[in-house]
Amino acid sequence: MINSNLLKTPCYDLHLEAGGKMVPFAGYEMPVQYALGVKKEHLHTRAQAGLFDVSHMGQLKLIGKNAAAALETLVPVDIIDLPQGKQRYALFTNEQGGLLDDLMVSNFGDHLFVVVNAACKAQDIAHLKTNLPEDIEIELLEDRALLALQGPKAAEVLKRLLPESADMIFMDSRVVNFEGAECIIGRAGYTGEDGFEISIPAERAEHITRLLLAEKEVEWVGLGARDSLRLESGLCLYGHDIDQTTTPVEASLLWAISKVRRTGGEREGGFPGAEIILEQIATKEVTRKRIGMLGLGKAPVREGAELFNSDGDMIGVVTSGTAGPSKGYPIAMGYVETKYAVLDTEIFAEVRGKKLPMLIQKMPFVTQRYHRG
Secondary structure, eight states, X not given: OOOTTSBOOTTHHHHHHTTOEEEEETTEEEEEEOTTOHHHHHHHHHHSEEEEEOTTSEEEEEESTTHHXXXXXXXXXXXXXXXXXXXXXXXXEOTTSOXXXXXXXXXXXXXXXXXXXXXXXXXXXXXXXXXXXXXXXXEEOTTEEEEEEESTTHHHHHHHHOGGGTTOOTTBEEEXXXXXXXXXXXXXXXXXXXXXXXXXXXXXXXXXXXXXXXXTTEEEOOHHHHHHHHHHTTOOOBTTTBOXXXXXXXXXXXGGSOGGGSTTSTTOOOSTTHHHHXXXXXXXXXXXXXXXXXXXXXXXXXXXXXXXXXXXXXXXXXXXXXXXXXXXXXXXXXXXXXXXXXXXXXXXXXXXXXXXXXXXXXXXXXXXXXXXX
């Protein structure tokens, strides 16, 4: 029985109407799957367009003349030079170089729009309140839904309903009037597919959601397929593949550390844990690395499975695993001792007492199809 203290998103009644199987997740009642089932929802998103309710995530504005410079002191990312109408993936780091959360930041000129993970929402807001100067206003947007429309047909669907979305490219953000509602739209998502994330005032969420669902290409997709889609695309899930004990270098997230914030850059360092992270980049000396693996058998390998070398020595652990619906064979990601993080190395995952062979492979496992123009 679901705890009655759990929060509900503005789309809650629509999930029940669609037969969504509701589960507790990050303090909310959320749909893990619908009648189609996880595999078919996953494949539908890869072929057409999946609609995800991600309203449990934290949405906030940072308002103030120096908001970009202030936020930049907390992330190893270039926020000051982020162009207006663009968004960027960022990382909150701690003094040990570990990751407090990953987040998205959009520049709207007079403010920054920030989206943080659901499970880290309270922690992230407290972190911002503690570390940002008093002249930066933090406005929590608690009365908004957030939908992700993802898949090769997503742009076609949204263009029909919102023609001004047609000229957007990957990582564009804009404020639009959508059916009389002021919505924030970003061309991004966490499935590896082209698509959009749409922030909608709560009172208009049901109307706009119904319009999207009425399009023939669109199906509701739950948390189960969201997880398998992002894993196929080599994308980390906070609290599983990255956490406060993981540095960006260990996590193979060097692409998320802007050049201007690296050693020799225009604004080198200046973020929590900078000395440790920049030293790891320079020396490449870390004890473990995040890697992708494909299973050589049929059995999926799940989070927590221990990894071994051919001599039977434990060398790491799986942090995410799935049957790999698009690929037809099991895939996983995890961490191994650095010397084993070599493509095509055979390692073994222990599942119910059996050691299953896995091959270290490059991620993403599927081609990312972001629309870059």
